[in-house]
Amino acid sequence: MLQATDRNESGAWARRHNQALVALAREVWHDRCSLQAAYARICEIAASTLEADRVGVWLLDPTRSRLACIHLYLRAGAQHDPPGSHEVLALGSEYGARLGELRVIEAADLAGDRALTAADPALAGYLQRHGIVSMLDAPVRCEGEVVGVVCHEQVGAQRCWSVEDQAFAASIGDYVAMAAEIDRRREAEDRLRYLELHDPLTELPNRHHLLEVAHAALRPLHSGSRGVAAIHLQLEPGAVVGNDAPLLVEAAARLRLAFGDAATLARVREHAFALLPHGQVLETQALDIAERSLDLLQDAGRAVSVGIAFAGDLAAPSAETLLRNAELASQRARSGGQNRCEVFDAEHHRGLLRRLETERALREAMAEDRLEVWYQPEIDLRDGSWLGAEALLRLRERDGTLRAAQDFIDVAESSGLIVPIGRAVLERACGTARDWPARAGRAPVLRVNLSARQFEQPSLVSDVEAALRETGLPRARLCLELTETALLADAEGAARILGRLRALGVRIALDDFGTGWSSLGYLRRLPIDTIKLDRSFVAGLPDDRYDSAIVEGVAGISRRTGLEVVAEGVETQAQGEALRALGIFRAQGFLFAPALPNEELLARYGAG
Structure with a gap:
């Protein structure tokens, strides 16, 4: 029996094989390597290392009766x-049996292996066509099931496989x-x-x-941000519930064909679309787009109301307000009759007056110490134990009424008051959390939200360090939560700031995970410890x-990466059980408790 090369030094060859496998793993086991590129490199390295003439990757078809070659290297x-x-090739009975039973199918003398070739005419014909005299085939198994085979083949002189x-x-089969x-x-x-x-x-x-x-178009660094416009298209629903799907699909196709290159088109509500024209647009251009949209959707067989809003009318850059203004304009158009178009007008300044009133109330509350910090607990779904709490801002009116942060946070953000308020909340919450009781040597973690405006402040890192130093809260017990919006403007700058915060010993959470358009990308690029599932x-x-x-997908990402996951908004026992079954074990929501004053939090969860 001939050998392709002298392989008496088995130890040396084993080392060479191991080195080749390690190098190959670095090349193909990462997201930048496509499947076809991986197959090509695996075949190439296998042929070079084994000095095989031909290496091919074959996969079984869904019927499991045929093998198809998807990559071959000579x-x-x-x-x-x-x-x-x-x-x-049709899968022969003898070859199929060996494929299912053996770690490798080794044949130094195929001509003499009559049990294999006589039982498999298709295989025999393949071997004869290509002059293959020896083979070393490795099954490819996924979850214990054979899905294909990697064929190492020798042409000419027979080959003894060590x-x-x-x-x-x-x-190599495992690598495939x-x-x-x-x-x-x-x-x-x-x-x-x-x-x-x-x-x-x-x-x-x-x-x-x-x-x-x-939001990106309205950034202050965009000199043309005041020329941004939003167009809201509200279709009248059909008389029969559930019959609108074909109409909506057709309407979307018409709008995409007409404006796909000139605007971002989205379905924003059940019977509504919105257009955001690219770049700056004049009022006449926006009106032209709106009127063309109206004609297109009328042709689709349904009445439509169209509203337009311009960024130039905004008191402060706000994507949410811009889209809402366009929607309000469409509602006015609808109230005036079908198939009309309206532009959001100066009446929105009444809303500005309300914002000014809210800002005044905030300043007074700060001066009179009527801003309170409440805490919503985070619970272990497996045993109900208290794992942590999120600090939430509340405003106490002079008459005793309590207002949640959602009532005034936009005003605090746009006015800049969020910076001193956020600094005060951080320090107060750290001082409170320092005294939370530990169980089994572990005290609850404190989660504090950082707004986009706070995140932009040069003093952020020193403010956090000062709060930890002055309150004595252990650094590992503080987790700072940011939304994707806070990170969107400058991902590289955000990574640097987060790195400095992590260097202090605090943890970082990505809040409202899944609601943005690039949440998964941030997990790869930024130093994040926790994701809060929206x-x-x-x-x-x-x-x-x-x-x-x-x-389930998020839970899988958590298991593979070590990221902590907290589910938000859990309101029913069924939701909690479903989360636990899917692999999510940390949760907060009204099922456990709303935000509570610290005394009530400790009374409910702080006892032994």
Whole structure:
């Protein structure tokens, strides 16, 4: 029996094989390597290391009756996928049996292996066509099931395959399986990202995506931000519930065809679309787009009301306000009759007066110490133990009425008051949390929100350090929460700031995870310890299969990366049980408690 090369030094060859496998893993086991590129490199390295003439990756078809060659490498001439290489062969009974039972199928003398070739005419013909005299085939198994095979083939002189060769070939089969698994997970993550960004019926971007686009367009660094316009298109629903899906799909297709290159188009409500024209637009241009949209949707067979809003009318740059103004204008158009268009006018200044009143109330509350910090507990779904709490701002009116932060936080943000308020909340919450009782050597973590305005402050890191130093709260017990909006303006700058905060010993959480358009990307680029799963994905549990799939995907990401996940907005026992079953164990919401004063928090959860 001839050998292709002198392989008496088995230890040296084993080391060479191991080195090749380690180098190969670095090349193909990462997100930047496509599946086809991985197959090509695996075949190339296998052929070079084993000195095999031909190496091919074959996969079973869904019927499991045929093998198809999806990549072939010829060592002579270093050829990938030469003409005619993508063959399909019927799977013979003897070869199929060996494939299912053996770690490798080793044949030094194929001509003499009558049990294999006589039982498999297709294989015998393939071997004869290509002059293959020896082979070393490694099954590819995923989750214990054979899904394909990597064929190492010798042409001309017969080849004795050493024990080291066989072990290496088996590892190559495992590498192909791992490459396929990485590709499958990548597709699942891409699907998760797609669901984050799109409306499933029309496949258009959703409202969250449009808000992010509008937010970017309204940044102060954009000199033309005052020329940004939003157009809201409200369709009249049909008389029969559930019959509108074909109409909405057709309307989306018409709008995409007409404006897809000139504007960002999104489905923002059940029967509403919105357009955000790219760049600066004059009022006449926006009106032209609105009127063309109205004509297109009328032709689709349904009455429509159109509203336009301009960024130049905003008191402060706000994507949410811009879209809301356009929607309010469409509501006025609808009240005036069908198939009309309205522009949001100066009456919105009444809203500005209310904002000024809220700002005045905030300043007075700060001066009179009527801003309070309440705490919503975070609970372990497995045993009900108290794991932490989120600090939430409240405003106590002079008559005793309590106002939640959502009533005034926009005004605090736009006026700049959020900076001193945030600094005070941080210091007060750290001082309170310092005295929370520990159980089993672990005290609850404190989570404090940082707004986008706070995150931009040069003094942020020193403010956090000062609060920790003055209150004595252990650094590892403080977690700072940021939304994607706070990180969107400058991802590189955000990474630097987060790195400095992490250097202090505090933890970082990404709040409202899943509501933005690039949440998954931030997990890779930024030093984040915790993701807080947005309540919108919890609300549909356990019945909504999309919400369940998304939550399960997030739990999988958590397991693979070590990220901590907290589910927000848990209101029912069924939601809690569904989260636990899907692999999420930390949660907060009204099922456990709303935000509470510290005394009530300790009375409910602080006892032993």
